[in-house]
Amino acid sequence: MARAPRIYTRAGDEGRTRLAGGEEVSKTHPRIVAYGTIDELNASVGLVRVALEAEGEGEMWKLLGSFALEAQRRLFEVGCELACPDASSSDGIPSIDEDAVRRLESEIDSLSEGTPPLRAFLLPGCSPAEAAFHHARTVCRRTEREVLALHEEIPVRGEILRYLNRLSDYLFVAARAASRAAGVQETTWTP
Numbered sequence: 001m002a003r004a005p006r007i008y009t010r011a012g013d014e015g016r017t018r019l020a021g022g023e024e025v026s027k028t029h030p031r032i033v034a035y036g037t038i039d040e041l042n043a044s045v046g047l048v049r050v051a052l053e054a055e056g057e058g059e060m061w062k063l064l065g066s067f068a069l070e071a072q073r074r075l076f077e078v079g080c081e082l083a084c085p086d087a088s089s090s091d092g093i094p095s096i097d098e099d100a101v102r103r104l105e106s107e108i109d110s111l112s113e114g115t116p117p118l119r120a121f122l123l124p125g126c127s128p129a130e131a132a133f134h135h136a137r138t139v140c141r142r143t144e145r146e147v148l149a150l151h152e153e154i155p156v157r158g159e160i161l162r163y164l165n166r167l168s169d170y171l172f173v174a175a176r177a178a179s180r181a182a183g184v185q186e187t188t189w190t191p
Helices: 030-055 059-083 098-112 128-153 158-182
Strands: 016-018 024-026
Touching: 024 030, 030 059, 030 128, 030 158, 059 128, 059 158, 098 158, 128 158
Parallel strands: none
Antiparallel strands: 016 024
């Protein structure tokens, strides 16, 4: 029986890693931090999908789950682009475009219909899916900050920056939609 390849290489034990093009950099390099945080966000959106599947059935749950999966695919595209700085869509790597940003805006507008206006800050935790969406939203905001830090050193396409900004807005609105779909009252903060 053939032996499975090892997952570890020991090459990063000293805090260094290689970019997709072969350049060796510190694991704290802004590019590594940016696409590593994209990966974390993708995992957080995966938890959203699991929470949605466990919590409910029906059209809204399917819509939210389907869009979460789409967001994961898009985040993988962003991660690929950040990890492969010299690659382009002509190399077979898909990239975020303005259509992806507009699609998020359309989903935000659609989910916002019928949502009561906010009069206080929300405390996440009224349902598993709602809490998962809020967690993903906070990871998304951190991801946006990390990608902006990279952008300050090495330019990142504006479509990526806009996509991450809209995605955090989408995750907030989706959290509110999930609480409505679950039939639970949102918890507000009162000072």
